[in-house]
Amino acid sequence: MQGVLGSVAPTTLKSYSAAVQRFGAFTWGAGDGAFQPPSQEEVLRYLAHLRALGRAPRTMRHDLAAVSFFCKALGFPDPCCGFIPRRAIEGWARLVPPPPDKRRPISLSILRCILRVLPDLCWSSFEVQLFHTAFSLAFFGALRAGELVAGSRADTSGRALSFTDVSWSPRQVLISIRRSKTDQRGKGAAVCLRASRRGPVCPVRAVGAYLQVRPPQQGPFLIHRDLSPLTRYQFASLLRACLEMAGLPPSQFGTHSFRIGAATEAAGLGLPDRAIMAIGRWRSRAFQSYIRPHWKSGH
Incomplete structure (x- = not known):
């Protein structure tokens, strides 16, 4: 397990851990903090929750990747790799395209x-x-x-x-x-x-x-x-x-x-x-x- 966690950058692991905590707080609420294998239905409910909060598709993909990573690292089935979760995010992204990056160049x-x-x-x-x-x-x-x-x-x-x-x-x-x-x-x-x-x-x-x-x-x-x-x-x-x-x-x-x-x-x-x-x-x-x-x- 330690080797798997070490396969990603420390900053990535930190952001993944925070994302999984948010997912756990929404899905399971208060508990002993132990990671539980989620179902695809729970993943979809969480994604819908993020969309209701106005979170960007990029944030959804990040949190989905975090849950997927910890599921695989702990030997659980991955509920995030299915057709529906990823297509849902793609569809929302098309409905609400990201604002253009308007930063000017420093010449x-x-x-x-x-x-x-x-x-x-x-x-x-x-x-x-x-x-x-x-x-x-x-x-x-x-x-x-x-x-x-x-x-x-x-x-x-x-x-x-x-x-x-x-x-x-x-x-x-x-x-x-x-x-x-x-x-x-x-x-x-x-x-x-x-x-x-x-x-x-x-x-x-x-x-x-x-x-x-x-x-x-x-x-x-x-x-x-x-x-x-x-x-x-x-x-x-x-x-x-x-x-x-x-x-x-x-x-x-x-x-x-x-x-x-x-x-x-x-x-x-x-x-x-x-x-x-x-x-x-x-x-x-x-x-x-x-x-x-x-x-x-x-x-």
Whole structure:
């Protein structure tokens, strides 16, 4: 059983456990907390309950996957794999399509604006270089926030970029992505960022300058002077503050806007689809949904 539970990422196991607790509270109510093999009828009642609450089909699929996982792990029949539960969710999804993702891309010009206002928002030169490096890597590496920074100060999942994941030289930065949202088995991927001789923004120079002031500490690559990790909350909060100071609406952007911006910029340069897929490590043409109009004043 321990080996089966260890086959999924710690964050996934945590979210699955929470989903099963919600399912149990609705299906069985108060009890001794022991997992009981549910029937397909109970699963369908729970899905109808989630729909009545207005939960998205994505949430339904997640909770269904959680119940399915624990049923299989405990040796019970899986009531979630049948035709009716999955088709019910698919039908509800068609009836109420998800709202479009309206996040704007962070373009190279917006990145310059963000980096320009950092000294006005950070309390030390070290923090300026830390966030300069974090934002530069997020854009040029098309990185998800979860691949780059820690989920919290107490995050022990090891998903954040580690010091040993980064190899620097004056010409390039090599980044090892050990695991990502679409790579739960941990096959990993490599990202190579080349030095740029033109323009003030260069991820290689940013990493080099950061390494000169970074304490020689193993663990997360992006850390504060006190050795605590840069967290997702801090990353997102300062991004919003920078956007606002730069005269841009924070509500139209998010941490994923760096990745969206990388795809949009690459497409604007006329790169072929295969090259754009390689930049963001996309395995399909899903990247096309990331190519969006740039923000314009007055919009």
